[in-house]
Amino acid sequence: MRPQKRRRGFTLVELLVAISILAILAVLGWRGLDGIVRARIALTQQMEVTRGMQLAFAQMQSDCEHLAPRSLLGNRVNLLWEDDRLTLVRKVYNENEPTQLVVVSYRVVNGTLVRRESRGTRDLVQLDALWQAVASDAPTESATPVVLQTGLAAMGIQVWQANAWRKEAAPATEGGQPLEPDGIQVSLTSQGLAAPMVKALLLGGT
DSSP states (O other): OOOOOOOOOOOHHHHHHHHHHHHHHHHHHHHHHHHHHHHHHHHHHHHHHHHHHHHHHHHHHHHHHTBOOGGGGTSOOOEEEETTEEEEEEEEOOTTSOOEEEEEEEEEETTEEEEEEOOOBSOHHHHHHHHHHHHTTOOOTTSEEEEEEOSEEEEEEEEEOSSSEESSOOOOOTTSOOOOOSEEEEEEEETTOSSOEEEEEEOTTO
16 A cells, blocks of 8 residues: 655744734735825815815905995995904895995904804994994894804915005005005915915905
8 A cells, every 4th residue: 555645734833924924914904094094084174174265265255246335335444454354344235125235254263264244234324333343353143153164274365455465555645545455365274284275356346
């Protein structure tokens, strides 16, 4: 009888080496998958931030396009701007109703962009009171705050006046009348984006 060949199995060392290789491959695969998931989450968050800013810019554009001219306000102030704050008077058109005036304010508070809009009026004396209430951030039922965007680091504002972008108003004319700006540039800096988003808006009341 021929002697039976002895079947050779894996040694303990070979099994340990194989298990170690599989473990290394599993760790590398998990790290790669984890990186992909994290990148996707970050990209989704950036897209949400960008979308929120675009909606905020769209609302600002609507307000600026309907800016009430100073001539309609008895030469009252219709626009004030500074870093992290924008206040203006705009016209509102409701169906089958006369045009009304409202005071609108944008302000960044604790990283949140908030828009406040007063009730409509056609009385300029009442408009003065509404302006004071909105500009002072006093709590009032006539100007309910609406959150437009969170996670902001800053809001910067410049106006196009006397053929240049300015952070401060240009000097008045020789007659003492302030120059009307033709446009406004708003930059929103988010905590999740490397660079601010900038939007130039035309002012419809000029």
